[in-house]
Amino acid sequence: MGDVPLAFVSAGLTQPKKGGNAFASYNLYLNYGLLGLASMVARCGRTVSVHHGRFDLPEDVCDRLTAAGMARDDSPVFLSIPSVFALPWAARFCRKLKQNNPDARIVAGGRWVMDEDGAWVRSKIPELDLCVYGTAEERIIDLLSPRNWPFIPYTDASPGKLSAARPAFPALDYRLMPDYEDFHPSLEVSRGCGMGCSFCLEASVPLSDMRPAAEVVTALRSYDDLYARGQFGTYFEASFFRPPSPWIIDFCEAYAQAGLRCRWRCETRVDSLTPAGLSALAGAGLKVVDLGLESASRIQLQRMGKTHLPEVYLRRASALLRECKASGVWAKVNVLLYAGETHDTLRETLDWLSSHSQYIKGVSVNPLVVYGRSPSAQSYLTSLEEYGATPVDHEALGRDGYAHMHLSPSIDYAASEALVGHISKMFMSDRDYYDLKYFCYFPRWMDYGHFSRIAAACAPDQLPFSTTGREDSIYVGPAA
Missing domain, CATH: 3.20.20.70 (Aldolase class I)
Structure with a gap:
């Protein structure tokens, strides 16, 4: 597995959040958290490539990675889901990835999407092999080997909490991104x-x-x-x-x-x-x-x-x-x-x-927009009724992880x-x-x-x- 280049992918969007804005699809949002993790792995001697989904077709991104020799054998692919709005893109990407290589291992993170609830994320993306909660700078090297996964805390395979630690701010190696000059x-x-x-x-x-x-x-x-x-x-x-x-x-x-x-x-x-x-x-x-x-x-x-x-x-x-x-x-x-x-x-x-x-x-x-699926998020949504606000879709919070509001x-x-x-x-x-x-x-x-x-x-x-x-x-x- 050591010779296989590692892919770090930031899930894109299937459509802009502000769909009526003609410039929304031109916005580039750098996933600096994912780039930081990839930079740490690269400094350990691994070959790493970082890709942003942007508004590209997820199937096309997957095919490009496969053609470049990534996502093969049981080499892990690290997928960051930065927003609940990126879930549809991520689901299509993972489906295609497993079609290309059923043995590929997909490790997914994104602390605001995961919210310590890997089961809910897996209901949207059943192809995932591991859901990682919180930030991962102190665990990323261990995550490279699937043998370690049952022993790494704060994942859906080993949900024990992490001890509070001073935030790590890794140096970012932008050259790991083929398109870094755009950003x-x-x-x-x-x-x-x-x-x-x-x-x-x-x-x-x-x-x-x-x-x-x-x-x-x-x-x-x-x-x-x-x-x-x-x-x-x-x-x-x-x-x-x-x-x-x-x-x-x-x-x-x-x-x-x-x-x-x-x-x-x-x-x-x-x-x-x-x-x-x-x-x-x-x-x-x-x-x-x-x-x-x-x-x-x-x-x-x-x-x-x-x-x-x-x-x-x-x-x-x-x-x-x-x-x-x-x-x-x-x-x-x-x-x-x-x-x-x-x-x-x-x-x-x-x-x-x-x-x-x-x-x-x-x-x-x-x-x-109200986000989250926890009881506290639902309680917050209910509390807004005091001001005359109601969700557009009463099932949306539990189903989608967010709710638009009247x-x-x-x-x-x-x-x-x-x-x-x-x-x-x-x-x-x-x-x-x-x-x-x-x-x-x-x-x-x-x-x-x-x-x-x-x-x-x-x-x-x-x-x-x-x-x-x-x-x-x-x-x-x-x-x-």
Whole structure:
């Protein structure tokens, strides 16, 4: 088995999640967790190849691996399922893989999909040979040999819990990906969040310590070499980017001493990164920040568990947005249409955003989706009825692992989906959208001319931005 190249595959999608968006299928989402595991295996001397399913046909991906000499004999194929939306793609891939080679062994992971319930995942993908729970950096080498599987904890073959360990942030070897030049790089800098937002899967997962600043700068220098100082943007991966002041000082000093000029992006809450901290980081490459505002409605913020002090929260958000503008940082604001949303609560959010529009580069709007199959997920779904929200399909959570929602009697699921496009057009021009998407999501080869040609061939309702400048307003219903 030692001479057989090992395949690490990130399951793709059979269709974009935002199917009406003409650019959704161009987004590239780097599976940095899978790449980290593959990099660890490669450093042990094994031949490794990492493949992203993207929107390719899963059967075609499988056939390419087979033709390249992978997935043969009983050599394990490592499959990452990053989202429940990737399950249909993964099922087709595994079916084809076993048809090509019935002896192939498929090891699947994806902590938000597995959720310690291998039986449910196997009901969707019966071809799996092992389901691995949680993260796997401390187990990946043992997983290479099927003989070890019964003795490796926290899988569906040996479900014992793992002891809590400091997160491992393996160095990523992008050259393991045949198409790495299409992708902008990522760099994991922390894990967890623990801030308690009701809609978040990491609401109770403690925030880890930051990756050492010197280590982050070393990785950035390697990306400069990898792309020969070509155009790229690095995403600092962290569910909640919250660097303490000493880390910011250390990072800024190391960045300057290394002579770096590369730019990077992060995601954080609007009330956690201080204006002073943002300003300092802007001088050390920070160019785009994804800000989890979610809402500017006082009652909606409290329903989400986002804050108990909405006025203070919004004042901090305002101060941070103003500093973004002053420091030359593009602010992309995340908005969540939540349970109990009405035309009045939505108007509060839109009015607030409009009053800050000069500081905002763009918005990302999503209606609430409930994830999970555990009793706590079902309990959460039931609790939303208090706000007038109901699932579109009452069986969906247990069957699919997610449930779309009618947010309230006045904003059903269809209306919430329509609002996504309307609100985006209010706060994003075509140039805004391109700039934000090119930085870490669009393929590195997509220049603005290519983007504009695609946009010109689309109907306006297929575009998540305005081609004539930001739209002034939308009608969201009568005032109370």
